[in-house]
Amino acid sequence: MSVNVRLFAATWVAGSFLTTVSFGQVVEVRPAPQPGQQVPADPAILEDDEQSTTTDAFAGLRRVSELLGGEARGPGDEGRIAAISDLIMDGQGQPHYVLLSRGGLAGVGGDKIAVPFQVGTFIHNEDQNWHYQLNMTGDQLDQAPVLEEGSLAPLRDPNWVRVNRQFFKAEVIGDEAGTGDDSFLFRADALVGAEVRGQDEEDSIANVDDVILGPDFRATYVILGYGGVAGLGKNQVPVPFSMLQLDAEADDDRYELVVTVQTTKERLQSETAPTLDGNEERMLDPTFLDRVHEYFGVNPS
CATH class of the missing domain: 2.30.30.240 (PRC-barrel domain)
Known part of the structure; x- marks a missing residue:
């Protein structure tokens, strides 16, 4: 990050x-x-x-x-x-x-x-x-x-x-x-639910649905969600936490966080992207996680 x-x-x-x-x-x-x-x-x-x-x-x-x-x-x-x-x-x-x-x-x-x-x-x-x-x-x-x-x-x-x-x-x-x-x-609760910008994009391309922690409770993945209605039919794509970029913008007397993911909307929302398909237990499958890292070109840490 x-x-x-x-x-x-x-x-x-x-x-x-x-x-x-x-x-x-x-x-x-x-x-x-x-x-x-x-x-x-x-x-x-x-x-x-x-x-x-x-x-x-x-x-x-x-x-x-x-x-x-x-x-x-x-x-x-x-x-x-x-x-x-x-x-x-x-x-x-x-x-x-x-x-x-x-x-x-x-x-x-x-x-x-x-x-x-x-x-x-x-x-x-x-x-x-x-x-x-x-x-x-x-x-x-x-x-x-x-x-x-x-x-x-x-x-x-x-x-x-x-x-x-x-x-x-x-x-x-x-x-x-x-x-x-x-x-x-930053507050972990503030990251959950935040809108996420794509690489070189001004508009939101997804929301952070959750943050997945490793055995040492360090953030390892974020679950990005997009599409659907009222939470139904939403697509969820896990991305390595290291792909997030945190910037800050001044708003009156406070500073606020802007969340950006280092990929494009087309790449994130592609039909070939690794999705959870409603089963978060896939995050426990090493083969699936290897696919996530390979798809986004990020080496496992």
């Missing part, structure tokens, strides 16, 4: 074609596990083996749409302590924060807390749902730094980021000044 601009302000707004973005620190995301292997915990951020970032390598598809709206849980019998409001990712699709909502109603109107991604664990439940496991109670989470009015602007403030990471006992990894290209952060 390429990011052509560096922004210095952001607000908590989502649009269809233009989507608000925000910026913060660079954090380390470890490589994807091999089959049957869990993501190893970073000893630099663990304390008495209390925190980890393990994932279930056999949990099937990891869709952003399925993670959001789930719950964060505390240890033991603590149960639900917050709602998962969003994932905050960088331009390479790596997750930096899990945005939690504490209080409010159904995750709306509560305090927004940016938990460094590696502090907790995403767990795939027996009921096929996801939850984010933390080793802290709700009362402890109430003491965490809060994003005032839900704004992501503090994520580009080195002092705020340092305090937030100290609270969660998570190391600051990367450029503390937040001035590198990797400091370009």
Whole structure:
């Protein structure tokens, strides 16, 4: 994914074609596990083996749409302590924060807390749902730094980021000044549903129906949909996440994201394009994924 601009302000707004973005620190995301292997915990951020970032390598598809709206849980019998409001990712699709909502109603109107991604664990439940496991109670989470009015602007403030990471006992990894290209952060929820421009085209040629995450929860594919009526009869084509380009446009006092895919409308909507045909489980088929990469001329990462 390429990011052509560096922004210095952001607000908590989502649009269809233009989507608000925000910026913060660079954090380390470890490589994807091999089959049957869990993501190893970073000893630099663990304390008495209390925190980890393990994932279930056999949990099937990891869709952003399925993670959001789930719950964060505390240890033991603590149960639900917050709602998962969003994932905050960088331009390479790596997750930096899990945005939690504490209080409010159904995750709306509560305090927004940016938990460094590696502090907790995403767990795939027996009921096929996801939850984010933390080793802290709700009362402890109430003491965490809060994003005032839900704004992501503090994520580009080195002092705020340092305090937030100290609270969660998570190391600051990367450029503390937040001035590198990797400091370009956006909300995963804002990408889902966004309109997408084609290469060298001004008009939308598709919408992002969902974002597919790898075993390390890095974005690997986006499902682009077009056609149909009210969601019926829609064609869905998966494209590698690396084919997306994020640019920014100023709109009054905020900066907003423009999503472009590096292909043409004719290529994306061709009858020969690899489509899901209503079966997202095709994303688990290596042969189908090879076809996707071959069709768009993108080497698997």
